[in-house]
Amino acid sequence: MNTDNIIEIHNLSFEINDNKILKNISLSVKTGEFVGLIGPNGAGKTTLLKCINGINKTDGEIKVKDRSIQELSDKNLATEVSLMHQNTAISFPFPAIEIVLMGRYPYLKRLQRESKEDYSIAKKNMEYTDTSKLENCPITEMSGGERQRVLFAKTLTQETEVILLDEPTASLDITYQEQIFKYSKERSSQGITIIAAIHDLKIAARYCTRLVLMNEGEIVADGSPEEVLTSENLSRVYGINALVYRNRITDLLDIYIHKHNSQKKSEKIHVLGGGGSASGVLRQLYEQGYNISAGVFSHGDSDIGSAEVFGIEHLVEKPFSEISDQRNNENIAFIKNSDMVILCNMPFGNQNLRNLEAARYAKKLVIIEDDSPETRDFTEGKAVEIYNQLKKSAVAVINSAQLHEVL
């Protein structure tokens, strides 16, 4: 057996009234990992956490530090594993410090009083979660964020090597949502093992070192966030069309979810864009299921990112160069092949002027004009001249909000 693994779960099944909630789960977690359990509602995330914590009694084997949790007494298990529940409703006005001190319960004998050390551990964790000011405030009078931070301090006060978190931020404002994950990440870098059921996939991808995707009581994917959060996995498990990509602005994994459109349209549309002008257009066309191509973009253009995410065939020119003959011919070929061409609200310079010239070959040209072409012309009038000619032959000149009317 691998001694690096702090948690070993083998063939774990759990059922309520013959209803199988967990089916043959096997999972090993290494010390210091930050594992995110993701999956749709009812996938069994919470149930799995409660099994590891011993709340749900199971026949399968769960080992913490090589010892089966069934052999451990309730208090001994509570010194190894703590669980922060999803919605702890406390209707009695305990002051925060009393709540946090409850984390010391497994360490105290029946008639033993909390020692100075117990208090100092509790206060240290309240300081860490920025709740020291709330020490004497009744928990019933706190905001959701304050209460979760107090409960997190209580969980930390239990001083366990394994911390389980069940949707710790489900009902919180964005201000507090990430805070608990930041604290958790810090702890995991100090060698504490964290397993968290997480609803928000972006947060899961950002903070966890490893993701476990569950569906209908089974583990369907397990690995790094990049490995688990694939468009394919998400589409299969959540039944949605999801695109996973690295956000160029934040450099974090991001997820784009859209309505499922089963029927593909046969109509071909080519999009002339650049400088970020095509992204919204490409997204709308993609959602409608058109057969799309795009170009010619200059290297590094953010429109390229959009085209990649949506899997759109597109033309790219070398950095800081004018559109070459080869790219121009390809572009014209796309245009001739398309039923419609959309000219986006893009800036014109000498580098991309050939995009404008190529638009002449369109069978049906739609021009998107949000800003007047004069303000976008950096060719001293050449572009506006061509643009105005194109306008005469265009079937429609619209602003981008009207795009759906043309489609």
Place this chain on the structure above:
Amino acid sequence: MSAIETINLRNWFLEVKVTKATSSIKLMIHRFGIIPAMIVTLLVVMVAGTAIGAVYVPFFDTLRIILKNIGLLPNSTFIEGQEPIIFLVRFPRVLVAALAGTALAASGTVMQGMFRNPMADPGLLGISSGAGLGAVLVIKLGLAAVSIFFMPLFAFAGAFLAIFIVYMLSYRKGKVPVLTLILSGIAISTFLGALTNIVLTLSYDYQVKEFLFWSTGGLDGRRWEHVQLVFLPIIISVALMFVFSRDLNVLLMGEEEAKSVGLNAGRTRTILLILISIATASAVCVSGAISFVGLIVPHIMRLIVGPNHKILLPTSAIGGAIFLVVCDLISRVVVIPFELGVGIITALLGAPYFLYLLLRSKKEGGMVL
């Protein structure tokens, strides 16, 4: 001013008064410590309860008679006839009241805590109706005249039988779900109540009256034998409840939360239920069915000292004793030469308070306190 406004205004006044009262009491507690203060209050109330009656004995004479008879003040003489009235008639009665009050209030506190329900009360589990059935049988069979112990013993047996059935009905695979427990309690209470009524229907008028007096909670005629009978069970079971204070605090967070810090809720509840049964059945068997003590005393104490059982439980236990001794005193003097059942007084004071709590919780849209 509309009726609704009037009510709102009155609620507001009540709130203000309560808050003011609580804050000044809190200050007092802070300075002197509430438990010593309450013990002194209890002792004063007990002596007063012994002194006041059809024959009035001055407070300090009463104190000296009690002290003399428990061997603390030898060589004192008193007016003839006072000593037996004080020490053989009134004092044991007051002691029974104090013990019953302690048992009921401590049990109520524990029940509210372990079920996380501020409306829980020892009567809920069929304990009172079980004891009632035992009592009516004693009266019907004429055993009360044979020995004064039959009544308490039958009441005790009935109470235990009731809670045993309720518990077994709710027990499933090592767990006792709270809702099942409470619903079984209500069902068994109703059933035992019906049996009691059958026996009553078949009884003579004087027997019905005797039962009525028992069931409204009477403390008259309680003697040293009664004190001996319940002293140890009540003191020991209540003392053991104190040992579980921290567990009760953790249980307030919910069963799963408790398990997460290593507390086995099921086992703890079972132990606490046994302790409650012993304490409540002991109280009921010597004092009859006294309602509301277990409900309102913990509530009042929670307003004053907060929800922490380490302080709430002892203060409720003492508070229950004070409350019942005072109610018993009122029941004896309010319509001299008659005596009302002490249960009538506790209910007359308790029901309006209960309604007040109910209205308050409705206004706040949730649980009281």
